[in-house]
Amino acid sequence: xxxxxxxxxxxTTSGGVGADRAVAFRRxxxxxxxxxxxxxxxxxxxxxxxxxxxHDAFVTAWLGFGTLRERERFEAWFGRILVNTCRDRLRRxxxxxxxxxxxxxxxxADDPTARxxxxxxxxxxxxxxxxxxRILLALRYYRDLSVDDVAAALGIAPRxxxxxxxxxxxxxxxxxxxxxxxxx
Amino acid sequence: xxxxxxxxxxxDAQRAQADEAxxxxxxxxxxxxxxxxxxxxxxxxxxxxxxxxxxxxxxPGLDATGRKGGRTMxxxxxxxxATAAAVLxxxxxxxxxxxxPGPGPAAAPGASAAPEGDTHIIVTGSGSSRCSGAGFCIGxxxxxxxxxxxxxxxxxxxxxxxxxxxxxxxxxxxVTNEGGSxxxxxxxxxxxxxxxxxxxxxxxxxxxxxxxxxxxxxxxxVGAEEWRAILAQGVLPTVVTLGLPAATESPAx
Numbered sequence: 001x002x003x004x005x006x007x008x009x010x011x012t013t014s015g016g017v018g019a020d021r022a023v024a025f026r027r028x029x030x031x032x033x034x035x036x037x038x039x040x041x042x043x044x045x046x047x048x049x050x051x052x053x054x055h056d057a058f059v060t061a062w063l064g065f066g067t068l069r070e071r072e073r074f075e076a077w078f079g080r081i082l083v084n085t086c087r088d089r090l091r092r093x094x095x096x097x098x099x100x101x102x103x104x105x106x107x108x109a110d111d112p113t114a115r116x117x118x119x120x121x122x123x124x125x126x127x128x129x130x131x132x133x134r135i136l137l138a139l140r141y142y143r144d145l146s147v148d149d150v151a152a153a154l155g156i157a158p159r160x161x162x163x164x165x166x167x168x169x170x171x172x173x174x175x176x177x178x179x180x181x182x183x184x
Numbered sequence: 185x186x187x188x189x190x191x192x193x194x195x196d197a198q199r200a201q202a203d204e205a206x207x208x209x210x211x212x213x214x215x216x217x218x219x220x221x222x223x224x225x226x227x228x229x230x231x232x233x234x235x236x237x238x239x240x241x242x243x244p245g246l247d248a249t250g251r252k253g254g255r256t257m258x259x260x261x262x263x264x265x266a267t268a269a270a271v272l273x274x275x276x277x278x279x280x281x282x283x284x285p286g287p288g289p290a291a292a293p294g295a296s297a298a299p300e301g302d303t304h305i306i307v308t309g310s311g312s313s314r315c316s317g318a319g320f321c322i323g324x325x326x327x328x329x330x331x332x333x334x335x336x337x338x339x340x341x342x343x344x345x346x347x348x349x350x351x352x353x354x355x356x357x358x359v360t361n362e363g364g365s366x367x368x369x370x371x372x373x374x375x376x377x378x379x380x381x382x383x384x385x386x387x388x389x390x391x392x393x394x395x396x397x398x399x400x401x402x403x404x405x406v407g408a409e410e411w412r413a414i415l416a417q418g419v420l421p422t423v424v425t426l427g428l429p430a431a432t433e434s435p436a437x
Binding site for chain 1: 185187190191193194195196197198199200201202203204205206207208210211213214215217218219221308309310312324326327328329330331333361362363391
């Protein structure tokens with residue numbers, strides 16, 4: 001149970017009150033924004049949507065900033081907010097989103113065409129997965145987190161994270177097989 | 185396809201996607217957040233202003249006397265009736281005459297005006313827990329609003345159909361984290377395949393004093409329990425405090 005609020009001094013570990021808190025928040029936001037945005041882009045599979053998701057996550061973080069006792073925990077704390085925000089957005093989308101691959105960036109001249117085509121195939125397969133699967137795969141294979149760190153990020157047991165990752169990979173494999181496997 | 189090949193393709197596709205993403209004016213938008221959130225709301229949330237908690241306006245059908253005293257005589261019929269009445273009363277209390285979902289005061293006519301600023305937040309989250317046969321569950325809650333994320337404990341009773349998994353479930357729930365805790369009641373049901381649906385209402389303490397939570401969650405046979413709820417400032421309306429049987433009570437034969 002938390003301590004009575006009447007005896008609790010105003011939070012100072014996150015930079016103090018008022019303007020100091022805003023300064024501290026902005027510093028943390030600048031430090032973590034780029035990495036957070038790119039993770040959101042991978043999870044959501046859409047840059048503009050990721051911008052909105054990251055902005056929403058930072059608003060939530062700002063509203064709860066006073067509850068963060070140790071600034072060093074901001075990354076993990078905000079990471080969970082961001083993951084939840086992305087999960088909510090994915091759930092609001094249609095189950096089988098139609099993606100306009102004609103808007104995909106044109107491959108640079110030195111990028112093998114087959115690799116670019118395969119990325120499109122993989123991304124389309126990822127779009128078919130459930131939000132939790134996409135989040136797991138992004139944390140494990142984009143962020144390169146260990147299974148234990150993925151578990152910590154999601155607040156689940158390592159064993160549960162391992163089994164869910166295994167199932168998520170299986171579902172991705174199934175989605176790729178359904179799409180013809182490897183891009184020709 | 186080997187796992188290593190699949191993992192390699194996955195990493196490549198994800199990293200390319202991350203590299204292609206353009207943040208645009210996102211940094212400017214985020215840096216403006218402290219200026220855009222109302223200062224009054226910030227003071228209220230962080231306890232810098234000790235405004236007294238206001239009683240919510242009384243809406244149609246609400247009882248001003250609070251939780252009923254004594255223990256309710258327990259029988260399946262009475263409990264089923266009470267459950268239906270609880271669900272209906274909560275629904276009516278939110279959407280009854282005089283409450284407008286549009287602009288304007290959210291309170292019923294004649295009631296006190298709601299505090300200025302946005303004091304009602306829709307939140308979503310998921311929970312995972314393990315339950316013992318002795319009637320308690322422990323786990324975690326992970327919500328879009330971090331104030332609701334934390335360690336979960338539920339003490340419950342069940343009234344089940346013999347030899348089947350269709351059950352009425354009810355009990356007390358607590359969620360705790362660094363800032364404080366939430367505690368209250370939960371009621372719902374579980375059906376034979378293992379789906380279950382719950383409704384819960386809780387009041388905050390610690391940093392969350394003066395806030396309450398009302399929400400519902402559902403879970404299919406496997407996976408996390410998904411919740412959608414409202415987090416609001418004020419006192420939990422009395423319509424949801426029904427004097428449910430204590431979690432240790434057994435159903436009458």
